[in-house]
Amino acid sequence: MNWQLLPQFAVTGILSGGPIALIALGLVLIFKSSYIFNFAQGQFLLLGALITWWFSVEQGLPLYTAIALALVLSALLGIVVERLALRPMTGQPLLSIILMTLGLSQALQGLALLLFGGSQRNFPQMFSAADPYKITTPFIFNDKPIIVILKQNLVWSFVIAILGVILIGAFFQYTRTGLAMRATSEDHELAQSTGLRIRRIFGISWAMAGLVATAGGVLLATSSGLDLSLWLVVLSAFPAVLLGGLDSIPGALVGSLIIGLAQGLTRVSTVPMVRNSAEIMPYLVLLLVLIVRPEGLFGQKRIERV
Numbered sequence: 001m002n003w004q005l006l007p008q009f010a011v012t013g014i015l016s017g018g019p020i021a022l023i024a025l026g027l028v029l030i031f032k033s034s035y036i037f038n039f040a041q042g043q044f045l046l047l048g049a050l051i052t053w054w055f056s057v058e059q060g061l062p063l064y065t066a067i068a069l070a071l072v073l074s075a076l077l078g079i080v081v082e083r084l085a086l087r088p089m090t091g092q093p094l095l096s097i098i099l100m101t102l103g104l105s106q107a108l109q110g111l112a113l114l115l116f117g118g119s120q121r122n123f124p125q126m127f128s129a130a131d132p133y134k135i136t137t138p139f140i141f142n143d144k145p146i147i148v149i150l151k152q153n154l155v156w157s158f159v160i161a162i163l164g165v166i167l168i169g170a171f172f173q174y175t176r177t178g179l180a181m182r183a184t185s186e187d188h189e190l191a192q193s194t195g196l197r198i199r200r201i202f203g204i205s206w207a208m209a210g211l212v213a214t215a216g217g218v219l220l221a222t223s224s225g226l227d228l229s230l231w232l233v234v235l236s237a238f239p240a241v242l243l244g245g246l247d248s249i250p251g252a253l254v255g256s257l258i259i260g261l262a263q264g265l266t267r268v269s270t271v272p273m274v275r276n277s278a279e280i281m282p283y284l285v286l287l288l289v290l291i292v293r294p295e296g297l298f299g300q301k302r303i304e305r306v
Contacts, residue, residue, distance in 0.1 A: 003141065004141045004146060005268050006265070006268050007137045007139055007146055007148050008146075008148050008149065008268075009264040009265065009267055009268040010261060010264050010265060010268075011135070011148050011150065011264075012150065012154065012264050013260045013261045013262070013263050013264015013265065013267075014158075014257055014260050014261050014264065015150065015154050015155060015157075015158040015260070016154070016158075016260045016263070016264070017158075017240075017256040017257040017258070017259060017260025017261065018157055018158035018159070018160075018161030018162055018219070018256070018257075018260075019157055019158075019161050019216045019219040019220050019233075020216075020233065020236050020237050020240055020256040020259060020260060021161055021162070021165050021240070021252055021253045021256035021257070022161045022164055022165065022212045022213075022215055022216035022219070023041060023042075023045060023212070023213060023216040023233065023234055023237040024237040024240045024241045024244070024252040024253075024255065024256050025164070025165055025168055025212050025249065025252050025253075026038070026041050026044070026208075026209040026210075026212045026213045026216070027041055027209075027237060027238070027241045027246075027252070028241060028246065028247065028248065028249055028251075028252045029168070029205050029208050029209045029212070030205055030206065030209050031241075031246050031247060032181065032182070032185040032205070032247050033181055033184055033185055033201055033202055033205035034086070034202055034205065035094070035185075036086070036094070036097055036098060036101065037098055037101070037246075038101050038209065039098070039101045039102045039104075039105050040081075040101050040102075040104040040105035040108055041209065041213055041234055041237070042105065042231030042232070042233070042234030042235075042237075043104075043105045043108035043109050043112065043231055044074065044077070044078070044108070044209065044210050044213035044214070044217075045213040045214070045216055045217035045220075045230065045231055045233070045234065046108075046109070046112050046217060046228065046230050046231040047074070047077070047108060047111070047112055047214075048070050048071075048073075048074045048210070048213055048214025048215075048217045048218065049070075049123070049214070049217035049218055049220070049221045049226055049230060050112055050115075050116045050226065051069075051070040051073055051074070051214075052066050052067050052069075052070040052123075052214070052217075052218050052221075053066075053121055053123055053124070053221070053226055054066075054116070055069050055070060056124050057121075057124065063124045063126060066124075067214075067218055070214050070218070071211050071214050071215070074210035074211055074213065074214040075207040075208075075210050075211050076207075076210075077210050078203075078206035078207040078208070078209055078210030078211075079203050079206060079207050081104065081206055082202050082203045082205075082206040082207075083203065085100060085104055086100075086202065086206070087199065087202075109228070109231070112228060113228060118227065118228050119227070120225060120226070120227045121225065121226040121227065122225060122226075123218075123221035123222055123225060123226045124222075125153065125222055126153065126156070126218075126222050127152040127153040127156050127157075127222070128152050131152065132149050132150055132151050132152060133149070133150045133151075133152065133155055134147055134148070134149055134150075135147065135148040135149075135150065151223075153222050153223050154223060157219040157220075157222065157223060160215075160219060161215075161216070161219060162253070164212065164215055165249065165252070165253050168208070168212070168249060169249045169250065172249065177201075177204065180196050180201055181201050181204065181205060183196060184196060184198050184201045184202075185247065216233075217230060220233055235279070235282075236256075236259055236260075236263070236282050237256070239255075239259060239282040239283050239285070239286040240252065240255035240256040240258070240259045240282065241255060242255075242286055242290070242296060243255035243258060243259065243282075243285065243286050243289055243290075243296055243297060244256075244296055244297050244298050245295060245296030245297060245298040246296065248296065248297075248298035250298055251296055251297055251298030254297060254298065255296070255297065258285065259281075259282045259285065262281045262282060262284075262285045263278045263281055263282065266278040266281045
């Protein structure tokens with residue numbers, strides 16, 4: 001372990017967990033409303049970032065205008081997917097619906113390649129790449145304090161992502177629509193018998209999933225650039241959701257930060273085999289936690305009586 005770089009990589013790993021939390025939140029939103037694990041969330045993220053790039057670079061619109069338009073289109077895409085792909089599957093076995101989302105992910109990936117091509121793109125920067133933040137830590141190495149240097153885009157992406165998670169959590173906790181979505185997640189038939197329009201709620205859930213996916217995609221693209229492999233970050237969001245609990249918004253946040261921290265600590269190792277295993281580290285952490293808590297850190301333990 002390179003102890004001199006440990007604080008740098010630990011803080012950077014935690015900050016990188018912020019955008020992952022937004023992606024994980026989209027998975028939780030779908031699961032809470034319909035008990036479907038959406039394998040197409042990564043492609044929602046990719047299309048949202050590509051649409052933002054197209055409006056900003058190709059059409060010359062201001063970046064924040066491009067982001068607003070991309071958010072609207074992503075929400076509409078979520079509604080269309082729910083209406084045309086999910087609603088006809090009502091009453092079908094759950095495995096068939098999950099496999100449908102897997103097929104949908106491939107269709108959206110092909111659509112992105114067809115419309116935008118596969119080349120690497122420079123995404124417009126929302127934050128200055130110069131003047132990084134410097135934090136003097138209490139750790140001493142070679143008689144000098146260790147300084148952590150953080151890029152502005154990484155810090156502000158984390159702040160925006162955390163604010164987004166808090167806003168979605170408040171939406172579920174304090175608004176009528178959010179409470180209706182929570183009720184629907186508990187029992188679809190009971191919710192419908194009380195007058196809730198569960199199909200409308202499903203549409204709202206998919207629209208919100210599209211919104212948070214686009215927000216996460218934009219934040220990631222500002223840091224790492226934009227190409228068709230951007231969707232692969234969802235492979236870190238999957239274990240983050242399972243780690244925190246499939247139906248828990250706070251769990252998605254905590255799980256994402258743990259995953260980010262684990263990947264950061266892995267990269268600081270001086271052992272090449274360990275350092276190169278950052279991509280599988282989230283799944284190793286997930287395996288260890290699920291052995292102790294199969295429902296995740298914040299997931300509800302459900303008991304079914306036979």
